[in-house]
Amino acid sequence: MSLFEAVLSTSEMRGVFSDRSVVDAMLRFEAALARAQARLGLIPSSAAASIAGSCKVELFDVAKIVRDSGRAGSIADPLVHSLKEAVGLFNADAVPFVHFGCGAQELVDSAMALLSREAVALVDADLAQAVQALLAQAQRNATTPMLARPAGQPGPVTSFGLVCVEWAAPLVRRRVRLAEAARRALQVQLGDGAGMADRMQGQGAAVRRQLSEALGLRDPGADWRTERDDWIALGCELGLMVGCLGRVANDIALLGRSEIGELAEAGDAGRGERPASVVALAAAQRAPQRVAALLASMPQARAPGSWQAELAEWPQLLMSAHGSARALAGALPGLQVDAARMLANIDRLRTQLPPGSAEPGLDPAQAEAAGVQALAQVLVLQSASEPFDPSDAAG
Structure with a gap:
């Protein structure tokens, strides 16, 4: 953000959309997703614990994730890549379940x-x-x-x-x-179309409901x-x-x-x-x-x-x-x-x-x-x- 834009905003709002805050929100979603899938038996509980335990923004190089997003066209791919690396340091068996069934x-x-x-x-x-x-x-x-x-x-x-x-x-x-x-x-x-039904074994809607409750967001009932x-x-x-x-x-x-x-x-x-x-x-x-x-x-x-x-x-x-x-x-x-x-x-x-x-x-x-x-x-x-x-x- 330029100095001229900062004059017209507030420090609180700049904080909400800071790079660190955006990455933290994405990690909160990933942690909630893993926990919801574990409760429904879609991924092992041990994998969910490792994933949620790694979803702490202080463990990540936020600046690198932002830099890599320019080449990826989205901040999601470099974040998921970094999350897999972090999870793999403690539990290699949990890596395949990071961002499981999610786009x-x-x-x-x-x-x-x-x-x-x-x-x-x-x-x-x-x-x-x-x-x-x-x-x-x-x-x-x-x-x-x-x-x-x-x-x-x-x-x-x-x-x-x-x-x-x-x-x-x-x-x-x-x-x-x-x-x-x-x-x-x-x-x-969180989608629940045919592809989601395959990945989530037909429990996509249930995962979404649990995500809604965990994150305090509305469940739209569909993608x-x-x-x-x-x-x-x-x-x-x-x-x-x-x-x-x-x-x-x-x-x-x-x-x-x-x-x-x-x-x-x-x-x-x-x-x-x-x-x-x-x-x-x-x-x-x-x-x-x-x-x-x-x-x-x-x-x-x-x-x-x-x-x-x-x-x-x-x-x-x-x-x-x-x-x-x-x-x-x-x-x-x-x-x-x-x-x-x-x-x-x-x-x-x-x-x-x-x-x-x-x-x-x-x-x-x-x-x-x-x-x-x-x-x-x-x-x-x-x-x-x-x-x-x-x-x-x-x-």
Whole structure:
């Protein structure tokens, strides 16, 4: 990852998709696979013990596995090769049972589901903070009069509280949809077609169920290598969320312009003169291309390179999503609201009207009605979403 990409993400999300973390997730899958097969009598228990005991990331040269993946076209082959070498040092008889009855895509897809579960939980936590900060601002400023600015131009008087509610409502909807999409998409990958029936002696579905329970991922009931709609739908939900956060950031940037001066982000020595909203705006410009790349891979799910292209885009999308959510989660609680400037902008617009002309919608008293509406909506939004629970993914 370049320095410029790191600026737009978070250390936590970079950690989730670090080389070491990816290898560790793949080893967790291999250990769970061996244990499940041993319980069903498909491989010897002693082999499963040796395999699971060797699936410790600290035993592996992660950098070498990554280097070798370039020649192999997938990280699965060099990892399995390294795992066989590690197992062979202690139990040569167990080597034939490493990665038994499993394909490269099944290994990598399942590992990516494990990592994405962690990633979505990070995104949801910061998204929840952003929502709560907006609802708190809505309550504090329920009747604070300000000009609505449709299309960036001064409009009728509303309240800043109602504006905050209008920012928060799409984010609440996105939290709900993101959790729903994650519960469908975060699933174990293990085929059960004719080839699997031969390799697994007809117990492929049973192995998959046990893998699902062990890894905390949903059992899809079938192979989803070429049926990636639920997986891509999760990516689309992330893109929508980033777009909604970008809309909030764009409005904050507009209201913070010197000629308007109604909002200001709290100072942060770590950011210098670059406000947090800039990160959210940058993410909103990058995410659509990531989502488009995921969608483009769907019609050619079995074509060479399509799966690899999808995998390369996935972490980048989640990094943009978390960078955006984290930026606003940090900025919104300390958002500085200049109520006097809001009122002054209303008065200035009124004075600019030609003498004798009507002043539709420019009465600050209108903010009272908008405030009542805002407070009613706050109560609805506060009870509208549940946090994403990673343990629900298997449900």
